Amino acid sequence: MNSLATMLSTMSEIDAILDDLKEELGDLPQQVKEAEEFVRLKNVQAEQAEKDIHDIEEFKSRSHIRLQEIKDKEDQLAQQQFNVRNNKEFDAITHEIESLRDERNKIYDDQRTIGVKEENLRSIMEQSKAELEEAQQHLSEKEQELTTISHGHNDEITEQTKKRASLAKVIPTPIFAEYERIRTFHKDAAVKVKKNSCSGCFSAVPPQKIVEMRNKSDLMFLCEHCGRILVGE
Ligand SMILES: [Zn+2]
Known part of the structure; x- marks a missing residue:
């Protein structure tokens, strides 16, 4: 019963079982990996948009404070202009007021630009978060699928792999090497007549x-x- 032909035939049967088990998993492990990668990417995008929005909010609150400071300073300078003693002082104050006005206009410009940018970022962030949620859902479905299939398979794969290893030990090495070589062309390396x-x-x-x-x-x-x-x- 332990003739070479029987051993090779058994080996081929074991390999057929193992091939089937692995085929059922298909490219599921690869799909899980890709889903993980996609989740990571969407996470980075959402975080980046969130950070940019945070920076914009900081700018807005800084510029709000600065505008108030400018206004106070302008009021103060206008008051001072009433009490100047000569033209030189008057011109100096006028010059200061002008420079504050320029600064304020610059802040207004920046606020307009940043307003548009913020709107864009908020829609990007919303989209990223929706995509992230979808990607996470997809990933957990794929993981669940993989777990369910592997769970039933793992014991069987372990058992068949063990059988295969002990059979490989009793088949003469050159013949087993030949069997493995043929298996690279034909999955069913040993067949019945x-x-x-x-x-x-x-x-x-x-x-x-x-x-x-x-x-x-x-x-x-x-x-x-x-x-x-x-x-x-
Ligand atoms: Zn043939």
Whole structure:
């Protein structure tokens, strides 16, 4: 029963089970990774917009205070202008008032510009937050899906992998290496001969070879057409 053909056939069955289990996971692990990456990106965007809005709010409150200071100073200077003793003093005060007015106009300009910018940022932030929420929802769905599928699979995968490892130890090394090499072309590396044909590619197997296979159970036979390992019926 422990003939080479039986061992290879069993190995092929184990690999078929493992392939199926892994295929069911599909690209789900990759999808989870991509969803995580997207959440990170949306998080960065939302945080950046929030920070920019915070900076704008600081500017607004600073400029509000400064405008009040300017107004107080202007009132004070206007008062002083009544009490000047000469033209030189009057001109100096006038010059100071003008420079305060320039500063105030500059602040008004900045406030207008920043008002538009703030509006844009608020809509970007809102959009980013909505997208972030959606991305988080998508991620948790994918994670849930992956957990559900892996949960049922993990025990089975562990068991089959263990079986495979112990079988690999008793198959002669060069033959196992050949099996692994064939598996890079054909997932079903070892196939049964059915009705005198290779069940991998359905080509006829010469009767001579079938007789040999029966008599030499310690040798490995390959299909001449597809290169798969042939196992007796
Ligand atoms: Zn074949």
